[in-house]
Amino acid sequence: MTPVQDHKxxxxxxxxxxxEEVLLASLPHLQASVKDALEELEIPHRRTExxxxxxVNKIINKEWKTGSSNAPSSNSLFPNWEGSRVxxxxxxxxxxxxxxxxxxGLVLTSMKxxxxxxxxxxxxxxxxxxxQKEELFEAHNLAxxxxxxxxxxxxxxxxxxxxLLENHVSGxxxxxxxxxxxxxxxxxxxxxxxxxxxxxxDPIFSNDLSEVFVGENAQFTCDLVQSYQGEEQFAxxxxxxxxxxxxxxxxxxxxLQGNWVRNNVNVRVSGENCETNLYGTYQLRNKQHVDNxxxxxxxxxxxxxxxxxxxxxxxxxxxxxxxxVFVREDAQKTNAFQQxxxxxxxxxxxxxxxxxxxxxxxxxxxxHGSTTGQFDEEAVFYLMxxxxxxxxxxxxxxxxxxxxxxxKIHHPxxxxxxxxxx
Amino acid sequence: MKPLLSINNLQAEVExxxxxxxxxxxxxxxxxxxxxxxxxxxxxxxASVLAGNEDYxxxxxxxxxxxxxxxxxxASERAxxxxxxxxxxxxxxxxxSNINFLRAALKEIHEHKExxxxxxxxxxxxxxxxxxxxxxxxKLTNRSVNEGFSGGEKxxxxxxxxxxxxPKMAILDETDSGLDIDALRIVAQGVNAMRSPERxxxxxxxxxxxxxxxxxxxxxxxxKGQIVKSGPKELALELEEKGYDWIKEEMAL
Numbered sequence: 001m002t003p004v005q006d007h008k009x010x011x012x013x014x015x016x017x018x019x020e021e022v023l024l025a026s027l028p029h030l031q032a033s034v035k036d037a038l039e040e041l042e043i044p045h046r047r048t049e050x051x052x053x054x055x056v057n058k059i060i061n062k063e064w065k066t067g068s069s070n071a072p073s074s075n076s077l078f079p080n081w082e083g084s085r086v087x088x089x090x091x092x093x094x095x096x097x098x099x100x101x102x103x104x105g106l107v108l109t110s111m112k113x114x115x116x117x118x119x120x121x122x123x124x125x126x127x128x129x130x131x132q133k134e135e136l137f138e139a140h141n142l143a144x145x146x147x148x149x150x151x152x153x154x155x156x157x158x159x160x161x162x163x164l165l166e167n168h169v170s171g172x173x174x175x176x177x178x179x180x181x182x183x184x185x186x187x188x189x190x191x192x193x194x195x196x197x198x199x200x201x202d203p204i205f206s207n208d209l210s211e212v213f214v215g216e217n218a219q220f221t222c223d224l225v226q227s228y229q230g231e232e233q234f235a236x237x238x239x240x241x242x243x244x245x246x247x248x249x250x251x252x253x254x255x256l257q258g259n260w261v262r263n264n265v266n267v268r269v270s271g272e273n274c275e276t277n278l279y280g281t282y283q284l285r286n287k288q289h290v291d292n293x294x295x296x297x298x299x300x301x302x303x304x305x306x307x308x309x310x311x312x313x314x315x316x317x318x319x320x321x322x323x324x325v326f327v328r329e330d331a332q333k334t335n336a337f338q339q340x341x342x343x344x345x346x347x348x349x350x351x352x353x354x355x356x357x358x359x360x361x362x363x364x365x366x367x368h369g370s371t372t373g374q375f376d377e378e379a380v381f382y383l384m385x386x387x388x389x390x391x392x393x394x395x396x397x398x399x400x401x402x403x404x405x406x407x408k409i410h411h412p413x414x415x416x417x418x419x420x421x422x
Numbered sequence: 423m424k425p426l427l428s429i430n431n432l433q434a435e436v437e438x439x440x441x442x443x444x445x446x447x448x449x450x451x452x453x454x455x456x457x458x459x460x461x462x463x464x465x466x467x468x469a470s471v472l473a474g475n476e477d478y479x480x481x482x483x484x485x486x487x488x489x490x491x492x493x494x495x496x497a498s499e500r501a502x503x504x505x506x507x508x509x510x511x512x513x514x515x516x517x518x519s520n521i522n523f524l525r526a527a528l529k530e531i532h533e534h535k536e537x538x539x540x541x542x543x544x545x546x547x548x549x550x551x552x553x554x555x556x557x558x559x560x561k562l563t564n565r566s567v568n569e570g571f572s573g574g575e576k577x578x579x580x581x582x583x584x585x586x587x588x589p590k591m592a593i594l595d596e597t598d599s600g601l602d603i604d605a606l607r608i609v610a611q612g613v614n615a616m617r618s619p620e621r622x623x624x625x626x627x628x629x630x631x632x633x634x635x636x637x638x639x640x641x642x643x644x645x646k647g648q649i650v651k652s653g654p655k656e657l658a659l660e661l662e663e664k665g666y667d668w669i670k671e672e673m674a675l
Contacts, residue, residue, distance in 0.1 A: 382513040382567075385473050386527040386583060387501035387534075396526065400517025400566075 009043050009136075012060045016144040016175070023126070023145050023179060026115040030127050030142065037132055037139035044136065053320045053352045054262055054291040059234045064205050066090075067174035069147075073097060076166060077195055077225060078413055083161035084108075089168045091178030091208075092147045105157025105188070107150070111179060114150035121152065125181055129211045129240035129268065137236050141177045141209045148178035148210075153188035153218075162191035162411060169206045169233075170199030180210040184218040186244075191221045193411050196235065198228030198258075205234045212241040214249050216271065221250045223414040228258040238264040245271025245300075252279040252409045255290045256417065266295040272302045279408045280309035283398070284317030284349070291320035298331040301361075307338040310405045312398055313349035320352045327359040327366060334361060338368040343375055343401060425486075426451045426591055426622050432483035433647075434471045441467040443647035444483065449591070452619040456633055456658060457626050459644035460666045465626045466510055468644070469595040472624075473507035474500050488590060501527070502534040504590030508580035508597050515567040520579065521549065523567055524586050531587065552585035556612040574605035581612040592616075593624045598632035610635030630662035643669055 024031060043060055044051035067090030078085075086108065087097035093110030100108060107118070114122050132139040149165060169176045184190055198204055206228075214220045220241070228235055235258060241249050253263055267276050282290045296305045305325065313319050321340045342351045355368040376397065383393035399406075402418075409415050427449040434442040441464045449455050459465050471478050472485065474497030485492040490503055515523070525545060532539045540548065553563050556578040568576050577597050584592050594613070598606055613623065613636050625636060633641070633655065641657040642649045645666070650673055651657070661669075 376513075376515075378513050379515045381475055381497060382509065382515065383518075383523065383527075384497035385501055385507050385509075386523070386587065387498055387531045388523070388527050389498045389530060390496065392526065392530070393498070396518055396523065397515070400515065403517045 005043055008060055013038060013140070015064050016066070016140070021146055022143065023111055023115055023147070024143060026119065027123060027126060029123070034132060034139055034143050038136075038143055041134070041136040041139060050293060050322070053318070054289065058260070059205055062173070062203070062205070064173055064175035067169065067171045067176050069094065071168070071170045071174070073166075073168035073170070073199065077227065077417060078164055078166075078193065081164050081413065084163045086149055086163060086165045087168070088147070088149065088166070088178055090171065090174060091145065091169075091176035093149060101161075103157070103159050105154035106159060107152040108163075109150050111148040111150045111181065112146065114181070118150065118152070121183070122150065122181060125183060125211065125213060126179070127211075129213075129242050129266075130209060130238070131240070131266070137207055138209060138238060141179060141207050141238070145177045145179035145209070149180040149182070151181070151190075152183045153185060153190055155185040156187040157185070158189040159191070162193060165192060165194045167194070167196045167206070167208065168199050169197070169204045170202055171204070172202050173204075174202060175205040175207070177207040178209075180208075182210060182212045182220070184213060184215050184220055186216045187218060188215060189219045191410060193223050193225065193414060195225045196227065196237065198230050198233040198235065201230045203230065203232035207236045209238040210240070212239065212249070214241060214243045214247040216244040217246040218244070219248045221410045222252070223409050223411050224251060224253045225256060225414055225417065226254065226258050226261060227256045228261065231259050233258070234260045236262045236264070239266065241267045243267065243269045243271060243274045243276065246273045247271065248275040248277075250277040250410065252281075252405070252414075253292065254280070254409070254414065254417070255282040255284075257288070258290055259288050261290045263290070263292045265293070266297075268297045268299065269303050269305070270299055272300045274303045276303070276305040277408070278305075278307045278309075279405050281402050281405045282311040282319060283314070283402070284311065284319060285314045286317065287315070288317045289319070291322075293320075293322045295324040295326075296336070297326045297328070298334045298336065299328045300330055301332045301334065303331065304335040305337065308405055308408070309339070310341045310402050311351070312343045312345060312402065313351055314345045316346070316348040318350050318352075321370070322354045322356065323368070324356040325358070325366065325368070327357070327361050327364050329360040332361045332363045334364040334366065336364070336366040340370045341401070342372040344372060345375060423450050425449060426488055428486045430484045430486075432471070432485060433481045434467060434478050435481055436467065436478050440481070441478075441647055442471065445644075445648055447642065447649060449622050449624065451622055452617075453640065454617065454623040454625065454636065454638045456638040456641045457624065457644050457649075458628065458630075458641060458658065458661055461628070463644045464647045465644055466595055469507055469510075469593050469626055472593060473497055473505065498530075501587070501589075502531050506584050506587055506589035506592040508577075508584060508592065508594045510595040510597075510599065512568045512576040512580055514569045514571075516569050518567050520563050520565060520567050524549070524583065527587065548586060553582055555585055555615055556581045557608050558582050573600045574602065577601060577605065577609055578612070581609050585612060585616060590620065591622045591624070593626065595626045596628060597625075598627055598629060606632065606635060630658045633658045645669060645673065
């Protein structure tokens with residue numbers, strides 16, 4: 001690292017270290033390694049492979065202050081939600097804004113509380129999946145996160161409804177770094193909607209990390225929705241999941257708005273006969289930039305993964321898709337399917353798509369594909385020739401293109417955000 | 423009688439190549455016209471230009487369609503005014519169902535004509551009736567537009583759409599190409615069922631065979647971007663027998 005970069009990193013981290021009461025204080029076994037990581041890890045730059053197309057200078061070079069838990073939370077995309085609603089404001093669990101419906105076998109509380117009341121479970125799981133030793137922003141999250149959602153589902157617990165988790169970040173130059181821990185014991189089932197809002201027009205930096213443990217025969221389904229409305233809003237969203245045998249993990253990520261969004265989804269498939277589904281969709285306008293990095297690690301035999309990301313890029317927007325699939329030597333009979341499709345609508349928009357398959361087993365079925373193209377003008381003409389106006393024809397075709405992914409979204413409330421009829 | 427379509431000295435080019443070089447044609451309501459001609463004579467260009475494909479540049483002339491300056495409005499407005507093109511190569515549109523797309527088209531056409539939209543029940547009854555006309559399987563009507571359809575199914579789907587939209591004038595661009603006799607018979611049956619004193623057809627074809635099934639009132643020969651010969655239906659037989667060289671020779675004289 002050059003002295004300049006060293007200095008920049010120190011100045012960036014300095015802003016956070018003044019904070020008290022970080023979760024790490026109750027995790028002594030991690031403290032030394034986090035300290036080392038923050039010292040050693042570089043700021044990602046152009047030659048850092050996993051950050052090649054996403055610049056972080058604008059985050060590093062700006063001033064940030066820790067947001068207040070009392071900041072206002074703006075409108076919800078789900079005002080009529082009747083189930084349990086968990087609200088985090090600037091990374092802090094807000095019990096007063098949350099509506100929690102007690103259910104059998106469910107422990108739902110703040111990470112802050114969990115570090116006192118469920119210290120042992122938290123200590124065992126927290127940061128056991130995540131990559132704080134390799135990624136600066138993951139180390140940053142672990143070092144400075146103060147709160148988040150702690151959710152533990154007991155054996156065979158199945159909730160009556162889905163849980164909505166809403167994350168609001170607001171306030172001038174606010175940074176939020178929360179850390180969520182979700183644990184599904186054997187046979188448990190959880191459906192969630194996770195929404196992220198960059199409230200108002202404030203410049204914000206959100207570095208959010210969730211670890212999800214999907215136990216044996218458990219099922220986790222989550223629809224993630226991102227709506228960062230402001231121009232100077234930077235969001236890193238990281239999910240780490242581990243699957244025990246016979247489990248299912250399904251995640252959809254819909255980026256509705258976001259000027260600078262980096263999504264990291266990492267799934268370790270550790271047990272046999274698992275199913276892993278990752279879906280994603282983005283429709284980018286103006287100078288928006290969205291980077292989806294995914295990793296699925298097949299370690300054992302007889303598992304299946306499906307990955308499908310589709311996006312449309314207008315104006316001067318830029319997109320990145322990087323999908324890594326490992327099929328380890330022991331992971332025979334793996335079925336891994338990956339597809340990324342993009343339509344670039346303007347000469348000034350661009351897409352960087354990189355599927356990466358590393359296969360070390362010899363009896364597997366794996367496929368990947370990436371297509372990036374322009375709008376099918378012949379199809380537009382065909383629809384127009386039947387009496388459909390040009391604008392409606394284009395809308396119909398856009399819907400049809402991303403429709404394949406939209407139909408995989410679990411919750412009708414999320415589908416409705418795309419104007420899909422239920 | 424007031425003509426339904428009058429094309430006057432139409433000139434058009436694509437990528438700088440002049441294809442139509444002053445084409446004249448008048449079609450009255452209820453008439454069926456066939457345009458034949460050798461490859462490259464401009465047959466499909468004529469169909470595309472009339473339907474409003476913007477890949478072609480109109481460089482001169484005028485087209486009047488039922489009192490409207492056709493060249494002044496876009497493809498969608500032309501369709502709303504009652505012009506229909508059955509494509510030579512129907513486009514596959516994954517993710518858009520045949521039914522939803524026709525529902526959307528009919529909705530816009532009805533809005534344009536300021537008539538009440540069809541109820542869901544009326545629409546489905548119409549789908550059932552019109553798909554039977556061209557023996558199109560009910561499953562196909564629900565699938566994505568033309569996706570995975572055989573060549574014959576695509577052409578029958580074009581005629582099905584025509585029957586659903588009930589245009590004033592239909593242009594069939596080489597609808598017969600690549601069809602076996604059975605499919606050709608079904609397509610022709612669909613077209614003939616739609617013939618009426620108000621509705622006109624322009625059949626663009628390379629082969630006389632189609633005209634055994636859809637008997638035209640007039641046959642025109644298009645050659646080098648102009649109509650060089652017109653006659654009754656017997657002209658098609660003469661062309662079939664003698665080929666186009668005969669026309670070319672006659673032109674040279």
